[in-house]
Amino acid sequence: MASKKHPLGASGTNEAPPGKRGKLETPSASKPKVALNPFDCNLDFSIESDGISGSALHNEGFAYCWSGARANFGIRGGKYCFGCRVIENQPVVMEDTAKEQQNLCRVGLSKGESDVGSLGESMSSFGYGGTGKFSHRGNFTTYGGPFGAGDTIICAVDLENPSHATISFAKNGRWLGVGMEFDAGPRGLGITGAGDYKNALFPHILLKNVKIRMMLSIDHGLQPLQGYKAWDAAILDGNAVRGPEAAANCEIIMMVGLPGSGKTTWAEKWCKEHPEKRYMVLGTNLALDQMKVPGLMRKKNYGERFERLMDRATKIFNKLIERASKTSRNFIIDQTNVYRSARIRKLKPFKNFCKTAVVVFPDPEELKRRTCARAQEMGKEVPQEAVNEMLANFLLPNTKDSLNSVEPFDEVRFVELQRNDAERFLAEMKDGLSGKKNESFSSTAIKRSASDRSDREDSKAFRQGSYSSAYALQDIRESPHGPPHLQSQVPYTSAHAPSASYLQDHDSVYGRQSTFPDRFSRDSSISSYGNQQGFARGDLYAQRPSMTALYDDRDIYSRGSTLPHHGLGSRPYGAPLQESYDPGRTGGFGGPAPSSYLTPQVRGYPGAYDRSMAGQYGGVWSYLHCQMTG
Structure with missing residues (x-):
């Protein structure tokens, strides 16, 4: 809000009085370069080679992000100013956001200890934003009018009287008045006399989908307001405090x-x-x-x-x-x-x-x-x-x-x-x-996209719905456990019927019988999994050459379970195979098990036919009927 000393006019601004502009100072070659600080900005903020121009990532989700940066030198006393010019708006697609909220900039000051992404939202930061609001501690009040691409904002701070310090702004050469008076002394923000960057006051920019150029010295094109010096002058005055630098031994x-x-x-x-x-x-x-x-x-x-x-x-x-x-x-x-x-x-x-x-x-x-x-x-x-x-x-x-x-x-x-x-x-x-693993097999889980399966391990599980990606192929491939021999594999599936998406992906699925395309059967080891997901997508593990694994069930089903030891091993063409096994070899699923398992041959690969058995999980488990054809 504006102070009583500098009330805003009806238009929301005051004309700068005659002589308001100060005398230009001659820069000193001995002064360090004042610029934006690459070690005090958000990760998506990019600083250009000149050190004073910057913007943030704005593609996809980044279009919704605010990104901040501070200068590399702050102050602990005196009267100084700096400028910021909004160069241009960045093109974004934000159909769910009002046009006036898509490209914004906030200019101001903050202590070095405050969050670089929250200008004007904390006790120790002050900002003037493109929506025409002055902000402090998250309180936004009407001030100065809106600004955007093509506008230049000057921010000035007076710390000479610490208990009555002021922060003011000008827009395109027009004085906007004092934005706020505050206590910068020991009983207030503790800025004056600060010994390190945490308590010093720094130029701060917070933007969303715009490019900016800072003016921190006369060399940058800054014209200081009357009574104020360019920001870099604080170095020679002894009022400057260097900001954080690169971390050693990161x-x-x-x-x-x-x-x-x-x-x-x-x-x-x-x-x-x-x-x-x-x-x-x-x-x-x-x-x-x-x-x-x-x-x-x-x-x-x-x-x-x-x-x-x-x-x-x-x-x-x-x-x-x-x-x-x-x-x-x-x-x-x-x-x-x-x-x-x-x-x-x-x-x-x-x-x-x-x-x-x-x-x-x-x-x-x-x-x-x-x-x-x-x-x-x-x-x-x-x-x-x-x-x-x-x-x-x-x-x-x-x-x-x-x-x-x-x-x-x-x-x-x-x-x-x-x-x-x-x-x-x-x-x-x-x-x-x-005993709980079968709860995860559902058509919803089978329909999950490949990106969902990948993102699950990075999310904090906010998503709703059924999850079965504990059995996703990515996890199985990356398991530290080695695969069993090819002869110990067995095709099997859950008792659930194939999902609609599964049937669409495989034209040759008929009820409970599947005929797989040639690309699955030629020169590749085939693995079957405990649900239709195993053959449901074009990038799945079953298509990878020379992969023999149906991995140890500790990574797929219940700890300590044992998979049925029958498989898709190569047999002489046309030779039928009769196998028998007892309930003890299917202990992970609970008996009883079928006493025989007929696997006729088709082009060197056995076809597996349905044999059901009662499971300890309260359901009936069925093996996958399939034929491998050329």
């Missing part, structure tokens, strides 16, 4: 644990206890923060719109991970990270970082309590199918020096239960899944 911490186990709580506490590290916490919450998704929506809204937001957040996270690996900063990846393959994939770009896994594994009773508390806070539980999937695939991390380790960690820390206890409880919890 480190990345990867949280590991089931949903609700306490990973985020630990990460936040660790960041507060080690402010000198300036950790950036990476996760879907970071993307939601940049999209300014309010907390109420995150906790109570699980409708279609929130589902879209989560899809965007996951894609944004994946891109930010890529950019983080090229930035000299310290990071914490706050996700479940229970899949070994996902851990390896995410950390692969961070070659020169010190890598630490932090495992949060409370005892089962405490985990249950925390999960319930989290569900109450969020207003919804994580789907049990999703938790079961993660649990079934949960592998505790190892250091890179461990025997047969394929993981890149320099250190693995167990911050609750230690490894031995965590391994014991994890084994017991996996045992407890026995």
Whole structure:
């Protein structure tokens, strides 16, 4: 809001009085270069080679993100100003967003300790935005009128009287008046006399889908307001404080644990206890923060719109991970990270970082309590199918020096239960899944897209619906367990009828009998899985040459189960095969088992015909009838 000393006129602005422009100063060659700080900006913010021009990623979900950056020098006293010119709008497709909300810029000042992505939304930051609002502590008041592409904004701050410090703005040479008076002294924001960057006041820009150019010195084209000096003059005046610089010996911490186990709580506490590290916490919450998704929506809204937001957040996270690996900063990846393959994939770009896994594994009773508390806070539980999937695939991390380790960690820390206890409880919890796996087979699960299967291990399980990707082929291929011999394979399926999408993908599926195209049967080892998904998509494991695996059931079904030992081994052409087996060889499914299994030959591959048996899960399991034809 405007101060009483400089009330706004009816038009919302005041003309600058005669002589308001100050005398131009001669820059000193000895002064360090003042520019935007690549170590004090959001990961999606890009600074150009001149150091003063910048913009953010704006494709797809990034179009909804605000991205901020600060200058590399702040002040702790005096009267200084800087400018920002909005060069152009970036083209975006945002059909669900009003036109006036698609390309925006906010200019202002903030202390170095404040969130770079929240200008004008905290106690220690002040902003003037393109919608014509002045903001502080998240309170937005009408001020100065809107601005956009082609406009130049000057921001001026007066710290000479600390208890009555002021922040003011001008637009295209027009004085807009004092935006706010505040206490910059020890009893207030503690800016004056600041000894480090945390309390100094920095030029700050926050933008969405626009390109900008900062003016931090006369060399940049800045014309200081009367009574104010160019920002870089603070260096020679002794009022400048250098901002954060590149981190030495960069480190990345990867949280590991089931949903609700306490990973985020630990990460936040660790960041507060080690402010000198300036950790950036990476996760879907970071993307939601940049999209300014309010907390109420995150906790109570699980409708279609929130589902879209989560899809965007996951894609944004994946891109930010890529950019983080090229930035000299310290990071914490706050996700479940229970899949070994996902851990390896995410950390692969961070070659020169010190890598630490932090495992949060409370005892089962405490985990249950925390999960319930989290569900109450969020207003919804994580789907049990999703938790079961993660649990079934949960592998505790190892250091890179461990025997047969394929993981890149320099250190693995167990911050609750230690490894031995965590391994014991994890084994017991996996045992407890026995008898529940068949609940995940459904047509909904079979229809899930390949992208959903890939994204599941990066999400925080906000999605609704049925989950069966514990048995997805990606997980099976990446299992550390070796495949059995080809002769021990057996084609089988669940008792559920094939889904509509499955029938569409395979014209030769007739009821419970399948005839597979030639590409499945020539020079490839064929694997069948416990549902139709195994042959439902064009990129699945069954088509991969020389892959013989139907992997150990610990990675597919219940812990300790044993698969029927019959298979798709090659036999002499035309030779029928009669096999017998007893219930003991199907113990994972519970007996009784059929006493015979007829597998006639077709072009060297046996056809498997239906034999049903009662299962311990309360249903009837049937083997897949199929013929391999040329």
